[in-house]
Amino acid sequence: xxxxxxxxxxxxxxxxxxxxxxxxxxxxxxxxxxxxxxxxxxxxxxxxxxxxxxxxxxxxxxxxxxxxxxxxxxxxxxxxxxxxxxxxxxxxxxxxxxxxxxxxxxxxxxxxxxxxxxxx
Amino acid sequence: xxxxxxxxxxxxxxxxxxxxxxxxxxxxxxxxxxxxxxxxxxxxxxxxxxxxxxxxxxxxxxxxxxxxxxxxxxxxxxxxxxxxxxxxxxxxxxxxxxxxxxxxxxxxxxx
Numbered sequence: 644x645x646x647x648x649x650x651x652x653x654x655x656x657x658x659x660x661x662x663x664x665x666x667x668x669x670x671x672x673x674x675x676x677x678x679x680x681x682x683x684x685x686x687x688x689x690x691x692x693x694x695x696x697x698x699x700x701x702x703x704x705x706x707x708x709x710x711x712x713x714x715x716x717x718x719x720x721x722x723x724x725x726x727x728x729x730x731x732x733x734x735x736x737x738x739x740x741x742x743x744x745x746x747x748x749x750x751x752x753x754x755x756x757x758x759x760x761x762x763x
Numbered sequence: 764x765x766x767x768x769x770x771x772x773x774x775x776x777x778x779x780x781x782x783x784x785x786x787x788x789x790x791x792x793x794x795x796x797x798x799x800x801x802x803x804x805x806x807x808x809x810x811x812x813x814x815x816x817x818x819x820x821x822x823x824x825x826x827x828x829x830x831x832x833x834x835x836x837x838x839x840x841x842x843x844x845x846x847x848x849x850x851x852x853x854x855x856x857x858x859x860x861x862x863x864x865x866x867x868x869x870x871x872x873x874x
Contacts, residue, residue, distance in 0.1 A: 688865040
């Protein structure tokens with residue numbers, strides 16, 4: 644079955660960096676686009692970034708553009724989110740999610756999330 | 764403020780029908796992009812509930828239905844059950860943002 648497992652979260656000081664990982668299994672990873680979605684404590688869902696199945700195109704929310712970088716390694720079935728210049732408002736649970744091909748960002752499978760806390 | 768607007772909360776008695784609205788604009792729902800709905804219980808990841816405006820993934824009870832008209836969409840829950848207490852989010856694509864957008868979420872309470 645489809646499985647997405649995020650890791651790499653933790654407590655980090657403002658201005659520092661963190662890299663999140665998402666290990667995918669149970670499906671043909673290189674056939675699917677992937678997204679990162681975050682959720683601040685007690686708040687709603689916020690789309691963060693999207694990467695095409697082959698990594699050829701990447702898109703970002705304005706709130707993270709220029710600071711975050713989404714990438715993937717199809718040989719390892721891994722998705723990444725490099726987060727630089729972190730701010731307190733980046734504190735959130737970060738989910739990786741699979742995009743169903745041929746749809747407009749339909750996220751049909753989600754990981755359990757990894758918590759990022761930005762605090763001094 | 765979210766790009767897509769949802770009511771913060773709705774409530775209903777067991778067995779009743781409740782609806783959740785999701786209002787967008789000409790760059791997202793109104794432009795013809797599909798709307799998807801997700802259900803989220805406290806402390807867990809969201810789960811796809813409705814896709815392509817009105818389709819249910821396998822395993823989702825037919826008590827849940829979705830519709831779309833113009834720049835808005837709706838999620839209906841008929842025969843409300845206690846287990847339906849959760850947060851519900853709509854999602855679409857926005858051409859001006861070149862990315863996905865979510866509604867602010869609606870908490871459904873069974874009273």
